[in-house]
Amino acid sequence: MSRRTLAGGLAIAAALTLTTLPAAAEQSSLRFPSAKFPLGTRPLPTKTMTAVTQGIDLYDVKAGTSTDGYTVTVLMPSGRDYGTLPTAETKVAEVEAAGETASLQKVIRPGVADAPSQTVYMVRVGLWSFKDKKKAEETAKTLKDAGLKVKVDYLGDDGLKTTGPWDVKVVMIDAKTFRGSYVASLGTSVAKRETVSSMAKAGGAVVGVNGGFFNIHTAAALRGEPVGTSVVGGKLLSEAVPGRSAVVLRGRSAKITELKTTVTVTSQDGTKAEINGINRAAATDELVLYTEEYGAKTPTGGTDAVIDANGKVVGLRVSGAAVTAGMRVLHGNGLGAEWLNEHVWQNWTVKVDTKVVDLRTKKALKLTPDLNVIAGSVGLVRNGKVKITAKRDGHDSMNMILRRHPRTLLGTTRNGSLILATIDGRQPGVTVGANFVEAAQFMRWLGAVQAINLDGGGSTAMVVANKLVNRPSDGSERGVGDALLVLPK
Known part of the structure; x- marks a missing residue:
């Protein structure tokens, strides 16, 4: 299809550049926090602010230092890097039989709002500094030659204690001074994946971030399909995963909630x-x-x-x-x-009836042309308090809750301002990402009273004025299912 799936179906061709705004436009009610960075040892961050357009500021934030090194992790029979105590003890014996010394590490995955804490055990061999990764790889090869399944791990990815570093981009959109609007885009079609840069350029967006998860478990040609609710220009294009977090966009307002969809046909x-x-x-x-x-x-x-x-x-x-x-x-x-x-x-x-219901208010949303919806993945903050709903949203694993990954985050403040953030990760020595608890703490620190986690990992991308401002962990920007676009009007 030649037309793009963007609210209103129109491509705004305005060229946008970073500019210094007049003093009147700088009277924002939204302020970047002055308190210490909330992660790790709470270092003072360095930040650079750029006024993007009226009501929108971009912050380039860096914090922490690299002190983490490498270890070798022994995989369990399940293929996971953790297991029960008896299973882990068996692996310790196998490592020692191979002539290496193993350590047994107890790991507690923190409890979240809808899932209790979990205690597991990991088996690890050696500890090397950041510059000595090759030595870890040599030990891993020795263990593999002995018949063990192992991997080399960067300890900053664990989700346990770290000093960072973190490389973060934050866009703050002030409800009092912003005069644009928010829309969703699926690019040229639902089925096709497309980069945020491409969608932002075609839509004339001043800011764009990747949206929710897309279906990687379907045919390759169909993997742009959002997993969860997608409404573009008032038209339901993907059904809800019942109860999954979502952001409802209407004009210049953004609301985080949970949704349910029902579609019926009457002959x-x-x-x-x-x-x-x-x-x-x-x-x-x-x-x-x-x-x-x-x-x-x-x-x-x-x-x-x-x-x-x-x-x-x-x-x-x-x-x-x-x-x-x-x-x-x-x-x-x-x-x-x-x-x-x-x-x-x-x-x-035949008559097709479509209903999208806000599960917090129990009311149906009016499917008017100014309505757009993007599905999130995990609720992080609700009513100003950390409330991580990982199980409800299908992400209550050790890997998703505890380990650090790149994150794309969305939050709203008490006065309705919008905060968009990317925390880059999976780049040892450069930036470590965040786990769910850290992501929630970070959004509260920024002033969000409601916040959700969008898709992350290699999908994390932020585009400002047609420029990719973060560093995707894949090394280049990944095609994604949908995007949230901030339009200048």
Whole structure:
């Protein structure tokens, strides 16, 4: 598809540059904190502020120093780098049989709002300074030759005590002086992944950050599909993961909440059915709705009903074709196909009802053109207090809660201002990233009373005035499913 999936469908071509603003525009109610950096040993950060446009400031923040080194971690039979005490003790014996000395490390993953703490054990061999990584790699090879599965670990990634360093970018958007708007973008289509830089440029955005998780467990050509609610310009393009955190954008307001979506179809004969998904691969016996924004063919092996803007069934076909402009396709396989064959006939009219409900207020959102929604991944701060909802959002593992990764964070302040932050990571000696607890503490420090974690890792990206300002851990910017764009008007 040639048009871009951006609120309003318009590309704003204005060229934006970093400028110094008049004094009147600098009277912001949003201030960068003066207290010590909240992570590690609470060092004083260095920061550089750039006024981007009215109401938007960019902070380049660096804190901490590199003191972490390397160790060799022995993997358990499960393939994880941790296990129970008996399993770990068995691995210690295997390491010693190979002629090396092992240490048994007790690790407590902190409890979060919806998951208790977890105690596990790791087996590690040696400790080397940052400059001696090759020695760790040599020991790892010796252990591998002895039949053990091991990996070389940088201790700054552990999520335990560290001195950093941290490389952070923060955009503060002041509710009192900002005159632009917030939208979501899926790029050229739902199915295709695209960089934040590309989406920001096409949308005329002054700021852009990556959005929520996208589906890496589907066919390669479909991996731009958001995992969770996506609304662009008032149109639901991906269904909710029930209860998952999301950010609701309307004009220049941003609200963090949890959402539920329901989509039903009513045939001309009065029969109703649940639509199981929107713009994603269909599972057995499902009904899935595809919109023109999908950008891929419907699945094969089922039945398609092609529906026009008025709900008229203009065609019935064997599935596996594209969705043409101005049309929707209701696809069914198995029981879903049987329902279509019985209740959706050529030239009949069907009605598709879409509802997006805010689970905090229990009210449905009005699907008007100014509504945009991006799914988050984990709730971090609620009503000014750390409240990490990792289990509800499907991320309550040791790796996700405790270990440090690059993070993209979004928060709102008491007066409705928006804070966007990236914490780069996975770059030993340069920046260590953050775990969930650290990310929550960091957003509270910045003044957020509500905050969520967006997609992170190699997806973390922040673009300001058409320039990528952070350093993605992949070494270059990754294509992602969606982005949050800040428009100048």
